[in-house]
Amino acid sequence: MNPQATLRVISAGGDYDVRIGRHLLIEAGNLVRSVCPDVTSALLVVDSSLLAFTYADTVETSLIACGIPTVRTVVARGEASKSLATAETLYTHCVDAGLDRKSVILALGGGVIGDLAGFVAATYMRGVRFIQIPTTLLAHDASIGGKVAINLPQGKNLVGAFHPPRLVLYDVETLRTLPARERSSGMAEAIKHGVIRNEAFFSWLEENMENLIAGELDATEQMLYTSCAVKAEIVSEDETEQGTRAFLNFGHTVAHAIEALAYGQFAHGEAVAIGMVVESSISVSLGHCDEALIVRLRALLAAAQLPQHVPPSLDVDALIAAMRHDKKATKKQLAFVLPTRIGHVLLERDVEESVVKAALRAQIAPS
Ligand SMILES: NC(=O)c1ccc[n+]([C@@H]2O[C@H](COP(=O)([O-])OP(=O)(O)OC[C@H]3O[C@@H](n4cnc5c(N)ncnc54)[C@H](O)[C@@H]3O)[C@@H](O)[C@H]2O)c1
Ligand SMILES: [Zn+2]
Known part of the structure; x- marks a missing residue:
C-alpha cells in the first residue's frame, strides 16, 4: 500500500480528491490551503469522543501554522446531534467566529459530524466550502458523495442538501481508537x-x-x-x-x-x-x-x-x-x-x- 493514495471524485460542484493514508492530520493546513487558496478562516467541528485524543489539536495546530485562523466547536457524540437545534448552535458559532463566504468548515468525526457540519456548510451564507476529515470506518462511505443532512423527529435525513466537500482527508491512524x-x-x-x-x-x-x-x-x-x-x-x-x-x-x-x-x-x-x-x-x-x-x-x-x-x-x-x-x-x-x-x-x-x-x-x- 502506498503511504498515501488519492481517489478523484467527479462532481458538478467541482471535482475533489479523497486522500487516504497515515499522518495526514498534521498536513491539514497545507492541504486545506491547496484546495482553498483564498481561505480566510475555519470552523473545526469536532465529535466530543475525540477530545480524549490529540486529533483535533493536531488539525488545529496545523491550520493555524498555515495562517488559517481557526475556531473549534465540539458537538456531543451520537445521532441525536444531527438535529436542527445543533445546526442552529453551529450557525451561531459561525457568526461569533466571524466566518465569511471565503471561510471553510471542517468536519472531524464520523458520519454524524460529517452530515451535520456539511449541512451547516451548505446553508450558512448560502454555502461555504466544506472539508471532510472522517475518523470512523463507516464515514468512508458517508464522507464521499456530497450528501449532507440532519434528522427530523419524523425520520432520518429528512432535511438536507448536496454539498460536495473540497477534499476528503482520511487519516487511517485515527481508526486505531475506534471501538x-x-x-x-x-x-x-x-x-x-x-x-x-x-x-x-x-x-x-x-x-x-x-x-x-x-x-x-x-x-x-x-x-x-x-x-x-x-x-x-x-x-x-x-x-x-x-x-x-x-x-x-x-x-x-x-x-x-x-x-x-x-x-x-x-x-x-x-x-x-x-x-x-x-x-x-x-x-x-x-x-x-x-x-x-x-x-x-x-x-x-x-x-x-x-x-x-x-x-x-x-x-x-x-x-x-x-x-x-x-x-x-x-x-x-x-x-x-x-x-x-x-x-x-x-x-x-x-x-x-x-x-x-x-x-x-x-x-x-x-x-
Ligand atoms: N452522507 C452520507 O452519504 C451518509 C452515508 C452513510 C451514513 N451516513 C450517516 O452517518 C452516520 C453514521 O456515521 P458513523 O457510524 O460514523 O457514526 P458516528 O459519527 O456517530 O460515530 C460513531 C461513534 O464513534 C465515535 N468515534 C468517531 N471517531 C472515533 C475515533 N477515531 N475513535 C474513537 N471513537 C470515535 C463517535 O463519538 C461515535 O460515538 C449516520 O447518521 C448516517 O445517516 C451518511
Ligand atoms: Zn449507509
Whole structure:
C-alpha cells in the first residue's frame, strides 16, 4: 500500500480528491490551503469522543501554522446531534467566529459530524466550502458523495442538501481508537460495496475479515481504498441519484425502518447488515438470485461480527409503515435494490407488500 493514495471524485460542484493514508492530520493546513487558496478562516467541528485524543489539536495546530485562523466547536457524540437545534448552535458559532463566504468548515468525526457540519456548510451564507476529515470506518462511505443532512423527529435525513466537500482527508491512524462495535458497523458499508459492484472485493473481504476486525491497519487501509473507490466511481457516474447511485441504497430501505423503530439500539451499519439479509431474501423470493448468495452474505456478516436477524421486538407492520415514510419511496410503492449475484444488483420499483412482509418474518431472530 502506498503511504498515501488519492481517489478523484467527479462532481458538478467541482471535482475533489479523497486522500487516504497515515499522518495526514498534521498536513491539514497545507492541504486545506491547496484546495482553498483564498481561505480566510475555519470552523473545526469536532465529535466530543475525540477530545480524549490529540486529533483535533493536531488539525488545529496545523491550520493555524498555515495562517488559517481557526475556531473549534465540539458537538456531543451520537445521532441525536444531527438535529436542527445543533445546526442552529453551529450557525451561531459561525457568526461569533466571524466566518465569511471565503471561510471553510471542517468536519472531524464520523458520519454524524460529517452530515451535520456539511449541512451547516451548505446553508450558512448560502454555502461555504466544506472539508471532510472522517475518523470512523463507516464515514468512508458517508464522507464521499456530497450528501449532507440532519434528522427530523419524523425520520432520518429528512432535511438536507448536496454539498460536495473540497477534499476528503482520511487519516487511517485515527481508526486505531475506534471501538470494535463501530469498526464492525463500518464494515457493513464495505460489504455492501462488494455486493453491489465488485465481486473480487467481496472475495477479498471474505479472505481478510479476521485481520480487518482485529484492526490490522495495512489491511484496513487496503479495504478503505477499494471501498472508497467503489463509492467514488458510483457518485462520479450519478451524483444526484438519477440512476446507478440508487444502488448504494441496497439494505437501506429496511435499515432506515429498523433505525426509525428501534431508535438508538442499532449502529447504522448494524441496521444495514440486517437490511441486506432481508432485501436479499426478497430477491430470492422474486427469483432474482438464489439462496447461496444469502449463505455467503451471512457468513461474511458473521465474520464481521454484525447482526443478521430482525429483532423479534419489532412489529412487521410497523416496519412496512416506516418504509413507506422513507423519503426514497415514491408514489407509495415499495422500491428495493436487489442483488442478482455478488457484484450485481437491479432496481425493483414495485415490490408487493406481502413479499416484503414474508421476507421480514423469515429473518426474525429465533427466540
Ligand atoms: N452522507 C452520507 O452519504 C451518509 C452515508 C452513510 C451514513 N451516513 C450517516 O452517518 C452516520 C453514521 O456515521 P458513523 O457510524 O460514523 O457514526 P458516528 O459519527 O456517530 O460515530 C460513531 C461513534 O464513534 C465515535 N468515534 C468517531 N471517531 C472515533 C475515533 N477515531 N475513535 C474513537 N471513537 C470515535 C463517535 O463519538 C461515535 O460515538 C449516520 O447518521 C448516517 O445517516 C451518511
Ligand atoms: Zn449507509
